[in-house]
Amino acid sequence: MPPARAAFYAATVAALAFSARAALVGPPPLRVAALVAAVYFSMLMVGVLVLRLRVFVDAVIAGPPGSRGVVLTFDDGPDPKSTPRVLEVLAAAGVTATFFVIGRKAEQHPEIVREMVARGHQVALHSYAHDRLFAMRGPAAWRRDLDKGLRVLESITGQRASLFRPPIGHTNPHVAGVMHALGLTVVGWTVGARDGVRGSPRAVTDRVLKYAKNGSIVLMHDASERGDFEPAAVAALRDIVAGLAARGLPVVSLADWLQPLREGGAATGAPSVTTNRAPPA
Numbered sequence: 707m708p709p710a711r712a713a714f715y716a717a718t719v720a721a722l723a724f725s726a727r728a729a730l731v732g733p734p735p736l737r738v739a740a741l742v743a744a745v746y747f748s749m750l751m752v753g754v755l756v757l758r759l760r761v762f763v764d765a766v767i768a769g770p771p772g773s774r775g776v777v778l779t780f781d782d783g784p785d786p787k788s789t790p791r792v793l794e795v796l797a798a799a800g801v802t803a804t805f806f807v808i809g810r811k812a813e814q815h816p817e818i819v820r821e822m823v824a825r826g827h828q829v830a831l832h833s834y835a836h837d838r839l840f841a842m843r844g845p846a847a848w849r850r851d852l853d854k855g856l857r858v859l860e861s862i863t864g865q866r867a868s869l870f871r872p873p874i875g876h877t878n879p880h881v882a883g884v885m886h887a888l889g890l891t892v893v894g895w896t897v898g899a900r901d902g903v904r905g906s907p908r909a910v911t912d913r914v915l916k917y918a919k920n921g922s923i924v925l926m927h928d929a930s931e932r933g934d935f936e937p938a939a940v941a942a943l944r945d946i947v948a949g950l951a952a953r954g955l956p957v958v959s960l961a962d963w964l965q966p967l968r969e970g971g972a973a974t975g976a977p978s979v980t981t982n983r984a985p986p987a
């Protein structure tokens with residue numbers, strides 16, 4: 707079990723015990739009650755915001771131990787302008803990536819999603835609507851959105867997506883159940899390129915090359931969330947792939963990493979896979 711999840715479980719038990727004691731023995735001083743509530747709420751919020759801690763759901767955040775190379779992932783597409791540019795750079799370098807597409811955008815540009823598949827890339831789900839407040843929604847809303855996204859992708863590619871990355875990486879206590887019900891594996895990341903904000907291609911390249919190592923999953927964007935600017939990774943991608951190669955880090959496929967993890971996880975009936983490596987900053 708990820709250490710942060712164990713800590714959260716322990717905090718939940720302690721909070722329940724505190725409440726039971728308050729009910730049986732009498733209310734604690736207000737200051738103590740406020741402190742306990744603040745600590746517990748802070749732990750809950752960290753769990754919601756920081757996917758790599760895997761407080762609420764198992765998630766792939768890096769390759770299996772000993773894995774070689776780096777996996778490239780792209781969120782928030784497809785976009786008719788920027789995604790084809792990303793596909794061209796990847797093709798020129800002879801590498802493949804995993805695209806976490808937004809169902810609503812895939813519906814508008816199915817030909818780009820088909821092009822991803824035709825070029826050997828993996829198409830995965832990044833929700834249908836990319837609701838920024840998704841973590842505030844209950845399980846029914848998650849299922850509605852993800853069901854819709856899965857149906858859209860299946861109608862385009864002919865295949866059911868098995869990987870999911872939550873919008874802005876936020877999760878909540880309902881997510882594990884929904885993932886299990888829909889047969890989805892959550893994929894996080896090891897190195898965020900920070901290209902979803904308006905950064906320079908140079909800064910994005912430097913950041914990825916600084917932190918990527920064997921087993922890293924790199925998070926980039928082939929489109930901005932609202933399609934209103936080109937993420938810096940698009941212009942940086944050629945240098946990133948060349949820089950990784952120069953450092954002896956080949957770009958590899960996420961599917962190759964997940965296969966042995968899945969086979970290992972099958973014995974325990976785990977709905978998804980977990981890696982326990984601590985990611986760099």
Ligand SMILES: [Zn+2]
Nearest residue numbers: 781782873874
């Ligand atoms: Zn996103």
